[in-house]
Amino acid sequence: MKKIFLTFLLSLVLTTPVFAEVNVVATLPWIGSLAKEIGKDKVSLTVLVKPNQDPHYVDAKPSMIRAANRADVIMYNGLDLEISYIPIIIRSSRNSKIQQGQKGNLDCSQYVNPIDRARADMDRSMGDVHPMGNPHYHFSPGNILRVAEGMAAALTELDPAGEGFYRANFEAFAGKLREKQKQWSSLPISGKRFIAYHKLFEYLAADFGFRIIGYVESKPGIPPSASHIERLIEDMKKSRPDGILTTSLYGKKEAESLSTKTGVRVILLPNDVGAGKGTEDWFSFMDVTLKSLQ
Numbered sequence: 001m002k003k004i005f006l007t008f009l010l011s012l013v014l015t016t017p018v019f020a021e022v023n024v025v026a027t028l029p030w031i032g033s034l035a036k037e038i039g040k041d042k043v044s045l046t047v048l049v050k051p052n053q054d055p056h057y058v059d060a061k062p063s064m065i066r067a068a069n070r071a072d073v074i075m076y077n078g079l080d081l082e083i084s085y086i087p088i089i090i091r092s093s094r095n096s097k098i099q100q101g102q103k104g105n106l107d108c109s110q111y112v113n114p115i116d117r118a119r120a121d122m123d124r125s126m127g128d129v130h131p132m133g134n135p136h137y138h139f140s141p142g143n144i145l146r147v148a149e150g151m152a153a154a155l156t157e158l159d160p161a162g163e164g165f166y167r168a169n170f171e172a173f174a175g176k177l178r179e180k181q182k183q184w185s186s187l188p189i190s191g192k193r194f195i196a197y198h199k200l201f202e203y204l205a206a207d208f209g210f211r212i213i214g215y216v217e218s219k220p221g222i223p224p225s226a227s228h229i230e231r232l233i234e235d236m237k238k239s240r241p242d243g244i245l246t247t248s249l250y251g252k253k254e255a256e257s258l259s260t261k262t263g264v265r266v267i268l269l270p271n272d273v274g275a276g277k278g279t280e281d282w283f284s285f286m287d288v289t290l291k292s293l294q
């Protein structure tokens with residue numbers, strides 16, 4: 001009888017649904033995707049910015065502040081990418097757990113080696129929206145691996161009982177990434193030369209050995225002038241790049257017009273996880289991106 005009762009108790013434990021331990025609010029889709037890889041069913045997740053929104057320019061909505069109010073941790077890109085909304089959201093959340101310096105405030109860029117840090121005398125008023133260094137490191141496998149490890153550590157701090165779980169999920173993520181890296185490094189991308197609309201692909205270029213030889217924007221965040229475009233067209237006619245890289249979010253129209261004038265093809269890449277077909281997690285987002293560059 002006692003044994004039957006114990007079996008009953010055990011089955012009750014095993015069938016009880018697992019309730020999320022950590023309420024994660026992530027600014028960008030790729031951050032949410034990583035948090036799910038590491039936290040799985042131990043995290044409940046809210047992502048603030050949609051894949052079809054330009055992450056440089058987002059309005060802090062009341063729904064975002066409400067989500068932040070209930071968060072155990074807020075995870076964001078950093079390097080000033082979300083400067084126009086993340087400080088307001090955190091300040092207005094009235095949630096002491098997610099304030100700067102607390103363990104519920106995770107700036108993912110702390111695990112990143114930023115490239116393209118601007119000179120000290122430059123700032124956003126001079127037109128460059130990236131004075132802290134290029135913030136688009138979600139295209140960089142090496143940096144993403146360190147961010148994922150940082151996330152596992154952060155979730156463990158918030159939920160110490162889950163330490164082994166988060167560590168194991170990180171190890172699985174790292175293992176899958178090693179496999180993917182083998183596939184990705186065999187793609188014929190190295191040595192190619194591209195024009196890009198925005199400074200979005202610098203990490204990708206550094207990691208996969210291609211070059212960005214010109215930009216459609218005059219400066220990051222500044223639309224091109226007519227004279228800049230004229231010069232670019234002349235340059236492209238001589239240099240014959242392998243493509244014009246942009247996303248459907250911004251720069252598509254300009255890239256297409258440039259393509260018509262130069263005969264160089266447009267390559268539309270997803271800007272984030274969930275932007276376009278077959279990009280539902282970070283791995284498939286990278287698959288689509290890299291295969292498009294061939």
Ligand SMILES: [Zn+2]
Nearest residue numbers: 056198199220
């Ligand atoms: Zn940018």
